[in-house]
Amino acid sequence: MSHPMVEVRDLRVTFRSEEGPIYAVDGVDLDLAPGETLALLGESGCGKSVTMKSLMRLHPAHKTRIEGSIRIAGEDVLAMNAGALSRLRGKTVAMVFQEPMLAFDPVFTIGEQICEAVRRHEGCSGADARARALEMLERVQIPSARKRLDAYPHEMSGGMRQRAMIALALSCQPKVLLADEPTTALDATVQIQVLLLLKELQREMGMSMIFVTHDVGVAIEVADRTAVMYAGRVIEQGPIDSVMRAPWHPYTQGLLAATVHPGMDRRQALNAIPGSPPQLTRRIPECAFAPRCTLASASCHDPLPPARMDGDRLLRCIQPASAR
Amino acid sequence: MNTPTPSAPLLQVLDLKKHFPAGRDFFGRPRQWVRAVEGVSFDVHRGRTLGIVGESGCGKSTTARLLMHLIEPDEGRIRIRGQAFGHGVGRHPLTALRKHMQMVFQDSYASLNPRLTIEDSIAFGPQIHGVAANAARALARDLLDRVGLKPDVFIRRYPHELSGGQRQRVNIARALAIRPEIVILDEAVSALDKSVQAQVLNLLAELKREFDLTYLFISHDLNVVQYVSDEVMVMYLGQVVESGPVAELYSRPLHPYTRALLESVPAQTPGERRQHAVLEGDPPNPIAPPAGCRFHPRCPHAEPVCAQQVPALRRVTGQQVAACHRLQPDSGYSRVITFEELPA
Ligand SMILES: Nc1ncnc2c1ncn2[C@@H]1O[C@H](COP(=O)(O)OP(=O)(O)OP(=O)(O)O)[C@@H](O)[C@H]1O
């Protein structure tokens, strides 16, 4: 692998809450090469969004503890001061969300908001910024883009708003795009349009991308590699085709077996994973999947050792990959 | 599994219509109407599962709510075993309707009363229908056990003390407590994680066998619909555009919209990645739906006739029906094709 664009080591994020600490992320390792797409895959509450927000340091500082290391384009994100952070956000790393209204201010037009971002990061004139905004709306294939510059976010359909948010995020040509379920709320026919658009823009601009999803099919559509999370940890990571063809971790195996895919025999019951993911209000030193794991043995209740690399794949399970 | 269906359908839906007012003028009169459901008809036979698919806002939930009479239809009729239900002369009352038909919603939290224990939530419905309190409680315990929640552990809990999957099991138990014949599942497993969704789908299949249930299964997950359904109905902007047996409809969709929908499902392996999107643009606004065939602005096969004439829902082959001029010889479409000419 060439010099990594993003390198996360043993990331831990703990929130203070009224009910006590929440161990939302508890040992995440991630690698992202230039131009590469990584799908961050996992079920609700496993820490995908918390991980993404950590990369941009978007958590409220007073109630969040972040440990471990995050390097983006060679820089230490956790050591950055306010000035460096504001250069990082938008210019080096940009983010798109499931809900585009999070990215837009409802009282300004789409054009004003893209112009403002471009001016802030590139210091160019108003006219140049407007030209860039128009170019971006055209690039994300928004019909009658010139007219849409003066539209307010609520005047657009869901799919159009999603495109506009992508235009905003990409307007300063970030090196890394963090996409947090940007297509989950879209209809199937619109989702595939937006996925293909993102891939095309990524190729053109040479960006790296981390794409958060809980949908295995979506991960397959966009990703070169995947990292699978469970209860705040990355438990498996590797090239998407090899992980999908031969998952190693019992959770990844269970997840794929439980997912309905086309042409399945309807008379056969699905292979459900019993139980449900744990609460994160307690620190879980052992493997958090143990209560649901069919391979669990006594030593699975000891503290979980760090992840192991095996070729181009990473595994976080006490059983060696060769046991599968 | 295409066993011949018995002749009389359990549920008959005839020409349902519902327009919602959108915005009001100075005098409080509706300025515009959302044509949410526009002449929907279908039959469901006993013991079958009808899957209902279509993009957001196409009227799936409105159809379900009309069937349950949670909202009043503007027009249309519902018959169960030939009996008409709803308001009006000679119709059976709504409590009787809800004894036959129950519904489970997507949002497991919003559909449970936060101040009732799980036991009281489940026992509530049977009591309304005249079951004695003690018997209703016993029934609640039975059903909890049946949906895989240990009664002793869960009976005194409140909704916020359950996970999403557990709450959805409670909702299913609650729907079954009245012993309905028909259960409408409106995105009932959509909010659940895949590992938990599989548990609930298995449970639904078991309960269906055990209680001889008939399901209406509404979902945007086309893979899940294929797995659970016997028949599938495709809606677009308030209308049915195609329906038929699941295997036929998935292997050879008739309507261009059905085809586009199925071709938008994400790939299963990296080798099958989609190269281009089949459809451009978003679904149009239901306030002013396009004239003629409502799909014509997005349809790759549209001809002038499509913008003028509304295509009727007609049988094309076997039990597959579709509303498309291109498949109807007398429609005025210039290059009508036969079923055999359609690519699989
Ligand atoms: N600001 C916060 N304060 C306290 N707890 C939080 C905060 N943000 C997230 N959490 C908790 O951290 C855990 C991980 O949340 P996260 O949003 O990362 O999940 P996710 O994997 O993105 O799930 P989803 O697929 O539902 O979006 C959850 O238990 C969540 O409740």
Ligand SMILES: Nc1ncnc2c1ncn2[C@@H]1O[C@H](COP(=O)(O)OP(=O)(O)OP(=O)(O)O)[C@@H](O)[C@H]1O
């Ligand atoms: N009570 C209401 N008042 C006004 N408009 C409504 C009301 N309920 C639904 N609508 C509108 O009717 C149309 C059909 O909505 P419906 O909820 O039936 O769609 P759906 O197919 O269930 O969509 P989804 O997949 O998003 O659940 C939409 O345009 C919706 O905005």
Ligand code: SF4
């Ligand atoms: S560490 Fe043990 S419990 Fe955890 S996944 Fe591996 S075998 Fe299962």
Ligand code: SF4
């Ligand atoms: S009627 Fe015309 S526009 Fe409508 S689906 Fe058929 S070919 Fe397309």
Ligand SMILES: [Mg+2]
């Ligand atoms: Mg999230």
Ligand SMILES: [Mg+2]
């Ligand atoms: Mg709905």
